[in-house]
Amino acid sequence: MKKWMLVTLLIMAVVAVSSVSYAWFTYVQRxxxxxxxxxxxxxxxxxxxxVLTTTIDLKGLSYISFEEEVMLSDTSDGFNEAxxxxxxxxxxxxxxxxxxxxxxFHSIYPELIILWIDExxxxxxxxxxxxxxxxxxxxxxxxxxxEAFLESLSLHNEGVLNSIKTIELKPGSIYVxxxxxxxxYDSLITTDNYLDNTYQLELLFHMINGKSEFIDE
Amino acid sequence: xxxxxxxxxLSAVIFFLSTISLIGITTYAWFIITNVNxxxxxxxxxxxxxxYEFYRFKDSWHNGNDNPQLLEQVCINEDDDQxxxxxxxxTEMFDYTQAVxxxxxxSFAIKIVSLGNEAYLNLDLGRISSMNVPVDxxxxxxxxxxxxxxxxxxxxxxxxxxxKDISPIIHYQQYFDGDDQTIYPLIHHVPMxxxxxxxxxIIIYFDFCFDPTVTGTDTFGIPYENQNHxxxxxxxxxxxxxxxxxxxx
Numbered sequence: 001m002k003k004w005m006l007v008t009l010l011i012m013a014v015v016a017v018s019s020v021s022y023a024w025f026t027y028v029q030r031x032x033x034x035x036x037x038x039x040x041x042x043x044x045x046x047x048x049x050x051v052l053t054t055t056i057d058l059k060g061l062s063y064i065s066f067e068e069e070v071m072l073s074d075t076s077d078g079f080n081e082a083x084x085x086x087x088x089x090x091x092x093x094x095x096x097x098x099x100x101x102x103x104x105f106h107s108i109y110p111e112l113i114i115l116w117i118d119e120x121x122x123x124x125x126x127x128x129x130x131x132x133x134x135x136x137x138x139x140x141x142x143x144x145x146x147e148a149f150l151e152s153l154s155l156h157n158e159g160v161l162n163s164i165k166t167i168e169l170k171p172g173s174i175y176v177x178x179x180x181x182x183x184x185y186d187s188l189i190t191t192d193n194y195l196d197n198t199y200q201l202e203l204l205f206h207m208i209n210g211k212s213e214f215i216d217e
Numbered sequence: 218x219x220x221x222x223x224x225x226x227l228s229a230v231i232f233f234l235s236t237i238s239l240i241g242i243t244t245y246a247w248f249i250i251t252n253v254n255x256x257x258x259x260x261x262x263x264x265x266x267x268x269y270e271f272y273r274f275k276d277s278w279h280n281g282n283d284n285p286q287l288l289e290q291v292c293i294n295e296d297d298d299q300x301x302x303x304x305x306x307x308t309e310m311f312d313y314t315q316a317v318x319x320x321x322x323x324s325f326a327i328k329i330v331s332l333g334n335e336a337y338l339n340l341d342l343g344r345i346s347s348m349n350v351p352v353d354x355x356x357x358x359x360x361x362x363x364x365x366x367x368x369x370x371x372x373x374x375x376x377x378x379x380x381k382d383i384s385p386i387i388h389y390q391q392y393f394d395g396d397d398q399t400i401y402p403l404i405h406h407v408p409m410x411x412x413x414x415x416x417x418x419i420i421i422y423f424d425f426c427f428d429p430t431v432t433g434t435d436t437f438g439i440p441y442e443n444q445n446h447x448x449x450x451x452x453x454x455x456x457x458x459x460x461x462x463x464x465x466x
Contacts, residue, residue, distance in 0.1 A: 006232075008232075008236065009235060009236055012236050012240065013239060033342070033454040033455060033457055034273070034323070034325075034425070034454050035311070035312045035451055035452070035453050036313050036317045036361075036427075036451065036454075037313065037316055037317065037348075037450070038316060038317050038318060038357060038444075038447050038448055038449065038450055039448065039449060040449070094314075097315070097316040097317060097318035098278065098279060098315075098321070168278065170278075170315075171316065209318035209319060210278075210279070210318065210320075210321075211279075211318065211319065211320025211321055211429065212319070212320060212429065
């Protein structure tokens with residue numbers, strides 16, 4: 001009995017000493033550093049409150065006379081309200097890395113007056129631009145002809161879309177652009193059944209991570 | 218009951234209690250000693266003492282810090298950005314909740330207070346690994362490299378100029394390979410007492426960079442066009458080791 005206990009105790013002592021020695025020699029002073037995770041770009045696009053998908057019907061375009069209601073008028077007189085406006089929201093998910101966005105937008109219709117407004121980041125104090133007449137007059141300041149005014153407007157729109165592709169958007173942020181459209185009656189090629197005209201516009205969004213640059217094609 | 222029986226019984230009780238005590242002490246010692254993350258990184262080698270503070274650069278833009286000045290850039294409020302956040306006694310890896318992407322940089326700093334001994338400091342990185350790597354996939358760690366951005370001494374509460382290229386300091390910039398067991402030298406031979414004062418503060422700034430040009434190759438040896446195959450992987454940088462030697466040898 002005594003011999004058995006001695007053997008057991010001896011074994012236990014050896015195990016204990018070995019364990020402590022092992023733990024001691026494997027003890028390293030160190031600290032934990034960092035974990036970095038790469039996720040996919042996750043962005044949801046909204047047109048007003050609707051998720052922007054493949055095709056959306058835009059209804060409510062109004063005819064105006066650009067020369068009379070913009071160039072020769074100092075008051076809105078319904079011009080602002082006649083604009084068909086949409087807030088394009090670029091909503092970056094919390095799980096997404098930083099991103100950049102490029103927007104391609106082309107119109108082949110001379111009577112379609114398009115205004116892009118860079119509304120910036122969305123926050124609780126967000127208020128979109130609604131005084132389009134003043135905004136347009138600032139853009140066309142110094143333009144003596146309709147062609148020059150429309151050229152200034154075209155350059156402004158190009159500038160807005162070009163500046164967007166250089167802006168880094170953080171995860172969780174919402175960036176807003178406003179798209180406003182009118183139809184210029186004076187620019188119609190034919191006025192036959194003009195109220196039944198339909199227009200197809202293509203709006204393309206490209207996204208890359210925030211530290212990359214878009215390659216101009 | 219004879220005297221012999223009583224002796225045997227007493228012996229059995231003593232042996233039994235000894236065994237229980239041994240097991241208890243061993244178990245307790247094991248858990249205390251192996252719980253490495255409960256310790257602070259205070260290195261005591263050859264009676265040389267130093268204490269450290271660890272900081273990460275809060276930077277929601279992931280550009281890193283190209284002009285590090287720790288003493289002037291410590292975060293004050295929780296919501297502050299573009300500042301160094303003190304991480305007290307870190308017990309777990311800092312988990313960036315924001316996803317990372319190629320081209321981004323993450324900056325850190327270690328402030329080490331030397332307690333007046335003549336010695337040289339080495340910092341190394343270890344246990345670098347990648348999580349969620351697909352079968353036959355490229356590990357995200359191979360697209361990351363580290364670099365020392367600045368080494369400075371603080372004397373009379375004034376941070377001096379960058380000393381990283383001054384001998385005998387050797388600093389390293391290299392990519393992480395695919396081996397979890399590799400120890401990566403970060404900076405070696407940093408003198409801990411450049412002045413006579415009893416306490417010297419050294420600040421070592423370093424970055425982790427996600428290189429967008431490292432795409433890797435697929436199993437057929439064909440280079441990937443981008444780094445999309447690294448999505449959902451995590452880079453784990455688990456350990457930083459601090460060693461202090463009394464000499465350069």
